[in-house]
Amino acid sequence: MKRIVFFIILVFPLIIFAQQDKAALEKEARQLVREGNELYNQLKFVDAEAKYKKALEKNPAYEIANYNLGNALAQQNRNKEAIERYQMLAKTTKDKMTLASAMHNIGNVNFQEKKYQEAVDAYKNSLRVNPKDDETRYNLALAQMMLKDQQQNQDQNQDNKDNKDNKDDQKDQDKKDQENKDDKNQDNKEDDKENNEDEKKDDDKKNDKDKKDKPEDKKDDKKQQKKPQPGKLSPEQIKQLLEAMNNEEKKTQEKMNAKKERGKKIKQEKDW
Numbered sequence: 001m002k003r004i005v006f007f008i009i010l011v012f013p014l015i016i017f018a019q020q021d022k023a024a025l026e027k028e029a030r031q032l033v034r035e036g037n038e039l040y041n042q043l044k045f046v047d048a049e050a051k052y053k054k055a056l057e058k059n060p061a062y063e064i065a066n067y068n069l070g071n072a073l074a075q076q077n078r079n080k081e082a083i084e085r086y087q088m089l090a091k092t093t094k095d096k097m098t099l100a101s102a103m104h105n106i107g108n109v110n111f112q113e114k115k116y117q118e119a120v121d122a123y124k125n126s127l128r129v130n131p132k133d134d135e136t137r138y139n140l141a142l143a144q145m146m147l148k149d150q151q152q153n154q155d156q157n158q159d160n161k162d163n164k165d166n167k168d169d170q171k172d173q174d175k176k177d178q179e180n181k182d183d184k185n186q187d188n189k190e191d192d193k194e195n196n197e198d199e200k201k202d203d204d205k206k207n208d209k210d211k212k213d214k215p216e217d218k219k220d221d222k223k224q225q226k227k228p229q230p231g232k233l234s235p236e237q238i239k240q241l242l243e244a245m246n247n248e249e250k251k252t253q254e255k256m257n258a259k260k261e262r263g264k265k266i267k268q269e270k271d272w
Contacts, residue, residue, distance in 0.1 A: 025058040025059055026058070026059050026062070028055075028058045029055040029056070029058035029059035029062050029065060030055075030062075032051045032052070032054050032055035032058065032065075033051070033052065033055045033062070033064055033065050033068060035051045036048040036049075036050075036051030036052045036055065036065075036068060036072070037068065039051060040068065040071070040072060040075075043075075045072045045075040045076050046072075046076065048068075048072045049069060049072040049073065049076070052065050052066075052068050052069035052072060053069065056069065061092075063089060063092075063093055063095070063098055066085055066088065066089045067085075067086075067089055067098065067101065067102065069085055070082045070083075070085035070086045070089070070102075070105065071105070073085060074105065074108075074109055079109045079112065079113055082105075082109055083106055083109055083110075086102040086103075086105050086106045086109075087102075087106065089102045090102040090103060090106075096129050096130065097129075097130065099129050100126045100127075100129040100130035100133065100136070101126075103122050103123070103125045103126035103129065104122070104123065104126040104133070104135075104136050104139070106118075106122040107119045107120075107121075107122030107123040107126065107136070107139060107140075107143065108139070110122060111139065111142075111143055111146075114146075114150070116143050116144075116146045116147035116150055117147055119139075119143040119147075120140060120143045120144055120147055123136050123137075123139050123140035123143060124140065127140065
């Protein structure tokens with residue numbers, strides 16, 4: 001029993017001193033937060049951040065210091081750090097109004113970064129805790145409207161991208177088709193060239209043969225000229241025929257004359 005009393009006597013003063021130190025630290029933390037708030041209102045957000053951090057060094061569980069630190073970070077556009085502070089506060093606080101305010105601010109930061117789906121979710125969480133907050137309800141409606149527009153723009157951009165991809169694919173296909181066509185035309189040109197060369201060779205050979213055969217053709221032509229054509233008489237034949245006709249006519253005339261002499265009544269003197 002004496003040992004127990006002695007233990008109590010030794011520990012009790014330590015508890016008192018610890019409570020006094022904690023109270024002193026909390027008091028210093030509150031003072032630092034007030035100083036930080038004054039700097040925040042003067043738009044000196046970096047200096048206010050420093051005060052809030054010092055306050056948290058004195059009292060790490062000081063929710064107001066955490067919340068205000070998140071606000072100072074958000075005012076510096078250090079949104080990721082600000083959200084981390086708000087989320088940490090939302091997980092540890094037991095005060096509903098503090099939780100609602102933290103979720104509201106998470107929504108505001110996401111809205112600022114155009115992360116409208118995250119903003120909508122945060123505002124809804126805030127309203128679940130504090131349904132009477134008209135400002136949060138207004139922000140939710142605005143975030144939902146912006147989300148809808150964003151989704152429509154994304155769908156349109158996707159359609160435009162798909163159309164562009166299709167056009168690019170068609171362009172590539174047309175290019176390939178044109179290249180194939182050009183290759184085919186080139187092949188045809190080469191084939192035509194070869195064919196023309198072959199035809200030229202054949203023509204040259206034919207011309208050479210014609211040249212060789214030409215003297216004989218001339219002889220044949222002369223023979224053909226000398227050879228009387230059917231139904232026609234050569235000049236020599238006509239001459240011969242005329243001479244023959246003249247001779248024949250002459251003979252005929254002579255015969256006619258001879259007949260006339262024989263038929264003529266000749267006065268004959270009697271030899272008596």
